[in-house]
Amino acid sequence: MxxxxxxxxxxxxxxxxxxxxxxxxxxxxxxxxxxNNDLSNAVITLMNVIIILVPLISTIFGVMYFYNSREFTELLLALPVSRNSIFLGQYFGLAISLSTSLILGLGLPFIAYGVLQSGAIWDFASLLISGVFLSLIFTALALNIALSNENKIKGFGLAILLWLFMAIVYDGLFLVALVYFQDYPLDKFSLITIMLNPIDLSRILILLKLDISALLGYTGAVFKDFFGTALGTIISFSVLICWVILPVWRIKYISEKKDF
Amino acid sequence: MVTITNLHKQFGNLKVLNGLNLQITEAGIIAILGPNGSGKTTLIKSILGMVLPQQGEIKVIDSKVHKRYGYRQKIDYLPQIANFPSNLKVKELIEMVKDLRGQSTRDKELIQLFKLEPYLDKKLGKLSGGSRQKVNLVLCFMFDSPLIILDEPTSGLDPVSLIRLRELIQQEKVKGKTILITSHIMSFVEEISDRIIFLLEGKIYFKGTVNDLKTVTGEPNFEHAIANILTSNHA
Incomplete structure (x- = not known):
C-alpha cells in the first residue's frame, strides 16, 4: 500500500x-x-473558508481524480498487488496531498507571522486539525461515490449534492427544526445533530477555542459545557474518526466486489 | 497453465459468459477471437481477477484466482487502452512498475527495440497514442512470466513497430511461454497464432488451429472462414 x-x-x-x-x-x-491585525478575526475568517472550501475541493477533486485515474487503476489491478492496497493507497495519497496543500499553505504565513510564540497556537492548530479531518472525510466520501457510480456525470452530480447537503442544506434543516420545536428542550438534540455532521462539528470545535464563544450566550454555554470538557473533546474526535473510518471501510468493501 | 470450469458472468441483464470451460495446457500462441461483445475481454479480465464471475472457477498455474493476487506475478498483461497517469514521466512509470513487481527485468533492451529513448524524460500525457502503446508493450514484456496476455496489442502501432512486436512474440514463444492474444486484425492472427479459440455467446464455439477452421468451414481464406462462422450462426 x-x-x-x-x-x-x-x-x-x-x-x-x-x-x-x-x-x-x-x-x-x-x-x-x-x-488585518486581529489574529482572532483572521482565524474566524479562515475557519469559514476552510469549513466550506475544504469539503468542496476534497469531494470534487476526489471524484475527478478517481475517474481520471481509472485506466491507471486497471493497470495496477493486473499487477500482483491486492485491491486493498491499490484503493487505500490512492485514497491516502490524495488525502495526504490535499492536507499538505492546506497545512503548508496556511502554515507558512502563520509561522511568518510568529504564531509559534503566541498564545494563538492552539486556535491555529484546531483550525488545521479540523481542515485535515475534513479532507480525510470528504476524500473518502468522494471515493465512495466514484466507486459506486460508473457514470461520471452522475458521480459529479452526487458529489456536489453531497457537499451542498452537508455544508448548507443540513444547517437549514437544523435551523427549521430548532424553530419548529422551540417549545421543547433542545440542547441534547442540537448536540447530537451537530455531532452527526462533520462540518458543523468542526465549526463548533474551532469556535469554542476562540473568545467569541462567549457571544454564543446560553446555547454557547451548553456547548462549552459539553465540548469544553475532556469527555466532550474525546467524543467529538471519536465522531470525526468514525466519519473517516466508516467511508474508508466502505471503500474496502466495494472495491473487493467491483468489476473493472 | 490455465483451467476454467463452468464460468458464468452477467452484467445486469446481459449474459456475457455462459458456462465457459477452457483448458490451456500447452505453450504457444493462442488467439481468442469472437465478434464484438462475445466476452473476450471479460474472459481475460476474469483470468486476471479484475472481473469477478458469479459462478465457476479459474485456476492459473495451480493457484485459484478468486480473491488472490500473488498469482499475477506469473502473468504479463497488456491492456487494451493504454492510459497512464499524465504527470509521470515514461522513465518513472517504468521504474514504478518494476518497483511494484520486484523482478529483474530487461526494460533497457525493450526501450531500445521500440526506439523509446527520446521519450523517456517526457510526461506520459504528452505522448501520442502509438508511443503510449509502445510504453504499454515495454511494461508488459519487461517481465519474464510464463503466461502473457495481450489485449489488442497492435492498436496504434506503426508498421516497423508491428514487425518488432511480431518478432518479440515469436521470441517469447520459443522460450516456451503461453501467450493469449485478442485482435481484430485477422492477418495478424492468422500469421502468428498456433491455435485459435472462437467465442460465441459466452461459450467456446471452436477450438483448434487455423487450418482446422478452414477445413471445418470449407473456406480457404481465414477471414472468410471467420465470417462464415458468424453468418451461419446469425443469419
Whole structure:
C-alpha cells in the first residue's frame, strides 16, 4: 500500500491543481494575517473558508481524480498487488496531498507571522486539525461515490449534492427544526445533530477555542459545557474518526466486489 | 497453465459468459477471437481477477484466482487502452512498475527495440497514442512470466513497430511461454497464432488451429472462414 500511496502522492504533487490549491491558501493566509491585525478575526475568517472550501475541493477533486485515474487503476489491478492496497493507497495519497496543500499553505504565513510564540497556537492548530479531518472525510466520501457510480456525470452530480447537503442544506434543516420545536428542550438534540455532521462539528470545535464563544450566550454555554470538557473533546474526535473510518471501510468493501 | 470450469458472468441483464470451460495446457500462441461483445475481454479480465464471475472457477498455474493476487506475478498483461497517469514521466512509470513487481527485468533492451529513448524524460500525457502503446508493450514484456496476455496489442502501432512486436512474440514463444492474444486484425492472427479459440455467446464455439477452421468451414481464406462462422450462426 505504501508504494501505491507514494506514487499517487508523487503524481499529485506535480499536478497543477495541487499548486493552485496551495497558493490559494498561501495568499489567503498572507492577506488575512498581514493586512488585518486581529489574529482572532483572521482565524474566524479562515475557519469559514476552510469549513466550506475544504469539503468542496476534497469531494470534487476526489471524484475527478478517481475517474481520471481509472485506466491507471486497471493497470495496477493486473499487477500482483491486492485491491486493498491499490484503493487505500490512492485514497491516502490524495488525502495526504490535499492536507499538505492546506497545512503548508496556511502554515507558512502563520509561522511568518510568529504564531509559534503566541498564545494563538492552539486556535491555529484546531483550525488545521479540523481542515485535515475534513479532507480525510470528504476524500473518502468522494471515493465512495466514484466507486459506486460508473457514470461520471452522475458521480459529479452526487458529489456536489453531497457537499451542498452537508455544508448548507443540513444547517437549514437544523435551523427549521430548532424553530419548529422551540417549545421543547433542545440542547441534547442540537448536540447530537451537530455531532452527526462533520462540518458543523468542526465549526463548533474551532469556535469554542476562540473568545467569541462567549457571544454564543446560553446555547454557547451548553456547548462549552459539553465540548469544553475532556469527555466532550474525546467524543467529538471519536465522531470525526468514525466519519473517516466508516467511508474508508466502505471503500474496502466495494472495491473487493467491483468489476473493472 | 490455465483451467476454467463452468464460468458464468452477467452484467445486469446481459449474459456475457455462459458456462465457459477452457483448458490451456500447452505453450504457444493462442488467439481468442469472437465478434464484438462475445466476452473476450471479460474472459481475460476474469483470468486476471479484475472481473469477478458469479459462478465457476479459474485456476492459473495451480493457484485459484478468486480473491488472490500473488498469482499475477506469473502473468504479463497488456491492456487494451493504454492510459497512464499524465504527470509521470515514461522513465518513472517504468521504474514504478518494476518497483511494484520486484523482478529483474530487461526494460533497457525493450526501450531500445521500440526506439523509446527520446521519450523517456517526457510526461506520459504528452505522448501520442502509438508511443503510449509502445510504453504499454515495454511494461508488459519487461517481465519474464510464463503466461502473457495481450489485449489488442497492435492498436496504434506503426508498421516497423508491428514487425518488432511480431518478432518479440515469436521470441517469447520459443522460450516456451503461453501467450493469449485478442485482435481484430485477422492477418495478424492468422500469421502468428498456433491455435485459435472462437467465442460465441459466452461459450467456446471452436477450438483448434487455423487450418482446422478452414477445413471445418470449407473456406480457404481465414477471414472468410471467420465470417462464415458468424453468418451461419446469425443469419
Amino acid at each position: 505504501l508504494k501505491i500511496l507514494k506514487y499517487s502522492f508523487y503524481d499529485l504533487s506535480r499536478s497543477r491543481w495541487s499548486y493552485v490549491y496551495f497558493f490559494f491558501y498561501l495568499l489567503l493566509g498572507v492577506v488575512l494575517l498581514f493586512l
